[in-house]
Amino acid sequence: NxxxxxxxxxxxxxxxxxxxxxxxxxxxxxxxxxxxxxIPANINSSMNAHDKTAYIPISSGCNQFCAYCIVPYARGLEKWFPVEQIIHEAKTHLAHGVKEISLLGQIVNKHPDFLTIVKELLKLEGLEWLRYTSPYPTYYSNELLALHQNEPKLCPHIHIPFQSGSTPVLKKMFRGYNAEQCYTFIDKIRSLSRPISITTDIILGFPGETEQDFQETLKLTEYGRFDMIYMGIYSNRPGTFADRKYPDDIPYSVKHERRSRLNKLLYQISTENNQQEIGKIRTMMVNEIGANGDLYGYTDNMKQITVKANAKTKGIKIGSLLPVKITNGVVFKLEGTLQ
Ligand code: SF4
Incomplete structure (x- = not known):
């Protein structure tokens, strides 16, 4: 129909x-x-429960043509929106009480004026948090990384979709970088004096992925100490290069089993990372309030957090930014108390 x-x-x-x-x-x-x-009036109806976050697209489409991806066909070639339009949109949202801005683009940091956009936004009154997604490792400048270190409002979180830790697989995917470049990029982030949470995307069972290739992905995960991995089990997207040229030759059971092993490692790393948060003071954005008054939300370094209801949490509204002392860290979650 x-x-x-x-x-x-x-x-x-x-x-x-x-x-x-x-x-x-x-x-x-x-x-x-x-x-x-x-500029949409309802800025974030699907992503957050509050109206304090605005998602601003700074580009649309993509020219990378990764072998598995339908985006360049479905969304068209890359177009960059003018800086003035982006800043105007941000100012409009901030004037309406927005506190957090998240810039969006398929390769968000490929925008030729990305650094200017970030710097200009950081100057705007009312902005508390600035994020962007998804960047690409090869379009990072040292200056952008330095901003993560020196600008408190640029959140200490980088979501960088590596997709695999194996150079032969990355080559077949047409990602345009190799495993060594992934390690170098992680090293650059870790060399900053401000700790940055790293999350990534990984595709499991890409055509031809061997056990050795998968081991390389586990190795990269171990090295990157990722806080979260958004895992996708490979399946063909009709019309893509991979669909036309690469037989989907990894049995589903093997893809599944690799995802389980990667998950097991991720659980362990996430727990260890989150336990290191205990005792720190973080800012939390309240995204939900439970029936019993518990606060649920996320931190500046993009970790889910719960604050148990007590006298201090009474009257707090969804969308509030609050200082929280971390009291516990478990897999994918923190717990804390209001300061
Ligand atoms: S995976 Fe990302 S970078 Fe690659 S073609 Fe798709 S949208 Fe572009």
């Missing part, structure tokens, strides 16, 4: 397309032309 497919870039033309399909649609021509510059 599907009547229409269209590219995300063509959303502004939706009323026209519906008309062509015979629907009785009235639309404002001027608004249609200016679709891409409209």
């Amino acid at each position: 599907i009547e229409l497919f269209f590219r995300i870039d063509d959303t502004g033309f939706l009323p026209l397309m519906l008309q062509k399909l015979g629907y009785n649609i009235h639309y404002d021509q001027e608004l249609t032309n200016e679709y891409s510059t409209i």
Whole structure:
């Protein structure tokens, strides 16, 4: 019963397309032309329970054409939004009470003015936290990493999708970097005087991935001490290079078993990392309040945190930024008390 497919870039033309399909649609021509510059009123309805975070796209599409990925076909080639438009959008959100801005792009730090955007945003009044996702290791400058060290508002968290720890697999994926570059990048982050939480994405069972390749991914995970890995079991995306050229030759049971082993290692690292947080003071964004008054949210270094209800938590609202002393660290979670 599907009547229409269209590219995300063509959303502004939706009323026209519906008309062509015979629907009785009235639309404002001027608004249609200016679709891409409209700032959404409801900024984060799907990602957060509060209205203190704004997600601002700074680019759309992608030119990387990783062998497995449908994004360049579905979203089109990369387009960068002008700096002035991004800053204007940020100012509008901050004027409405936003505290946290997260910049979005398929390769967010490939925007030619990325550093300028970050620096300009950091100057804006009202901004408490700045994040961005997803960056690419080969588009990082030393200056950007230095900002993570020296600018308290640039959150101490980097989500860097490595996808694999094996050079032959990365080459087949067309990622444009090798395992050695992943290690070098981790070293650069770890050399900063401010501790940065690192999270990543990994694909399990990419075509041709051997046990040795998988061992390289485990090795990278061990080295990177990742706080979280978003794991994807490989499956074909019709129309991609991998779908056309690489047989999906790793049995599902093997992919599953590799995911279990990676998860086991991740659980251990996450627990150890989180136990090292005990005693530290972190800022927490409250994202949910339980029926019993417990506060749930996330920290500046992007860890889930719970604060048990007590006299101090009474009256706290969703979307508050609060100082919390970490009292416990378990797998993927922290516990703390309000300061
Ligand atoms: S995986 Fe990311 S970088 Fe690669 S093509 Fe897809 S969107 Fe682009």
